[in-house]
Amino acid sequence: MAADWLGSLVSINCGATLGVYQGEVSSVDQSSQTISLRQPFHNGVKCPVPEVTFSAMDIKELKVLDIGSSRGGVVQKSSAPVSVPHIGDHRTQERLASPQQQCSTSSGDKHLEVSGQPKGFRRRHNSWSSSSRGANQVTPKKNGGGGGGWGQRQHRDDECFGGNMDDSLDTDFDFEGNLALFDKAAVFSQIDGSDRHGNGARSRAMPQVQTSSQYRHNDNILETKPVGYRQILVPHPGDKEYCTDWGLVVPSISYELHKRLLSVAERHGLSLERRLEMTGVCASQMALTLLGGPNRLTPKNVHQRPTVALLCGPHVQGAQGISCGRHLANHEVEVILFLPNFVKVLDAVASELTLYSKTEGKRVSSIKELPDSPVDLIINCLDCHENTFLMDQPWYRAAADWANQNRAPVLSLDPPVSGQGHAVEAKWTLSLGLPLSLSEGAGRVYLCDIGVPRQVFQEVGIKYHSPFGCKFVVPLHSA
Template sequence: MAADWIGCLVSIHCGPTLGVYQGEVSSVDQTSQTISLRHPFHNGVKCTVPEVTFSAMDIKDLKILEIRKSFTEVPKQNGPDINFTLTPHGGRKDKGGGAPVNSTPVMVPNKTEPKTQEGGVSPVPHYSKRSSSCRGPNQATPKKNGLKNGGHMKNKDDECFGDGMDDVPDEDFDFEGNLALFDKAAVFSQIESSERRGNGARSRGTPGEQTPSRYRHDENILEAKPVVYRQIMVPQNGTKEYSTDSGLVVPSISFELHKRLLAAAESHGLSLERRLEMTGVCASQMALTLLGGPNRLTPKNVHQRPTVALLCGPHVQGAQGISCGRHLANHEVEVILFLPNFVKMLEAITSELALFGKTGGKLVSNVKDLPETPVDLVINCLDSHENGFLREQPWYKAAADWANQNRAPVLSIDPPVSGQAHAVEAKWSLSLGLPLPLSEGAGRVYLCDIGIPRQVFQEVGIKYHSPFGCKFVIPLHSE
């Protein structure tokens, strides 16, 4: 009956000390109560000896991995004197009795029958074992085979790795030693020297082919047409020119041409009300940025709301300032609007005041009602392009003196041209559509888009390409 075990693949568990062995049964000796495995694996690593012999006392558990013949194994009893008899019937695992933990499986260097000593245990030759955590190329995890569609399933490891596993060396590859053989400096030196000899030619590829230019990460490698920086042409050369951050030239226009441009835009439907709304949005957005933007206007900073003082006169520029104040008040800015009492006002100012009154902003008509302490920002809309006599009015002088004495920065919206003196020194000035030739007292000039189409510019003789890009307010630099 013992011959029925020959050729079967089994797994033998010898306890925590000796570990688990797998292999093909080469012999079973019922007299000495031993079983031998050829081509053994110990804890998943192939053994260095061709055969291993186990005593029945060392075996804790025995599992059949591949059945070559149909048989039944009779469980062995506890103790050294057991009957290790196998009768062919069916496959079941044999759970044997306990053995001393210091028992050692017998290792034989060849396939001959081992000589037994007293107790039926063969002498143990010297051999080395690798740790179970070290997985080598010969490691294979045996699995139970099953039947599929009546056929016998092959072991997946055998299908993957095939035969010839004994020829794989046990030594690990020395990565560090192999990397030390590579002289990186010498290789790069050879590449550079070949490029110098080729006078800029590539070291690989077609001989004589020139090396392409090297580009920065922010440069476009595609060839493009040269950039035309003067894209706006005016019929009359202005006295001053500006440029954007990208280098586009923005010429200034005279006030007469500015009036013709606005009249042409109004004839096409861009009414005064629409221009006031657009100017108010752009100016308020610029003012919000000057006030600190998202760093200042947050829900957690409601106890430190910024304060803006608006100084407006009875003209279109004053209506633009009131529109700006309405948008600022809608963004939780504390707005104080100064506008003197007049018997007759523009219809645009009346409608803008009605909307501003719905925001909760403060309206004052006397300079004495303005804050005595510095505010965060002063927006100046006192000046008019056409009526210069307003500067002689007492309310105008009082408001200008208050703005100059208050230590807050000043933003002027649509200030007058250079021929007129600026009563209030501004840090920033906002021009509409195209800039006017402003004097140095206007501070840094910004330009806002009020929505005038390109064809309207062409009607008044201006060749126009928008310099705004993705923004509605851009800074201008003096040439």
């Protein structure tokens, strides 16, 4: 009878000290009460020796895992857990299995079935045992799965993705039909009716706004009153009216009112020196913009410095031009100042010349010393409001002819009114405070803020509101 168990796979529990051994029965000696295992595994690890012999005194429990092929049949085993070796050749791993499985032979193929899971047992998913099996390893299947692996895969799909899915999901959604259920015109008509009568849910939740105007996306709906575009009123307006980019009306004034305004401002502390400095700063800022601004005046562009020619006379307008030339020279602009050697000039002109001489600007007193090639910009300060006889002087006519023949754009600074004419055709004109009635030869008119307070305007009878906004120089358009 002992020879009948040769070749069977058994598991021998030798207690906590020696551990559990598994292997193929190679010999059984009834006289000495010993049993030997071939290719043994000790606690799941293959032993280095080919055979191990056990005495009956050391065996605590012996379980048959697989009966030798010579006997056949099925043996019921205990459900107690036994370690299964995970190393060794494929032939041994095929024959060694856990005690929770049953062994049956049908048509020469082996199939393992799970007979039960004891407490503490945990199925391992996505492990080597299920995803990395060799070609000769068996694949466990569900109980009663007579169709091989297909039934197991179908069961897993049902567990992961759910069974008995709703077939209505295969039907395409009818967008057009659903949209037709919404009557947009009727809904908006109901909203408008509830707003008018005050009996709708919207009227109860929101305050009534009595307005009939329809606002555009760029309209300011928070304004409480219309904007007054005529915010400057003068007692005796000139012949022309201008407007800013925002539509604010700026009327022209006569030279008499302009002179009175400056006189009152000087009495309140706005001296001629302050006005000259303010005019020079604003005029130079406008000239720098006309020369290209940051696109040209950069530290990396020192080899292409712009050239500006200043044509000045011995009057206040000439002093304003000299102040502008000083600021331009401070901004790395090549300035050429033309001013004849007069016997007597104003104190303001002499003071501005002293400051200008401290810069790198150049001064010439003859037309022959002006460049023959075109310059970048000409600033005309030849004309005077009060002394019109200067236009008959030879130096004036020579300077005007040079400016008209140089083919450079001209910026006229504070020119006289249109009745006196202009010897130099300007492209731009800069007026101070409020514009005068200028002729068409003045070009495009700009307005400069020289710092006259509002109360000074009111003292001379002008209702004034600043049209400059955030700037000191604004363009004016013919109204």
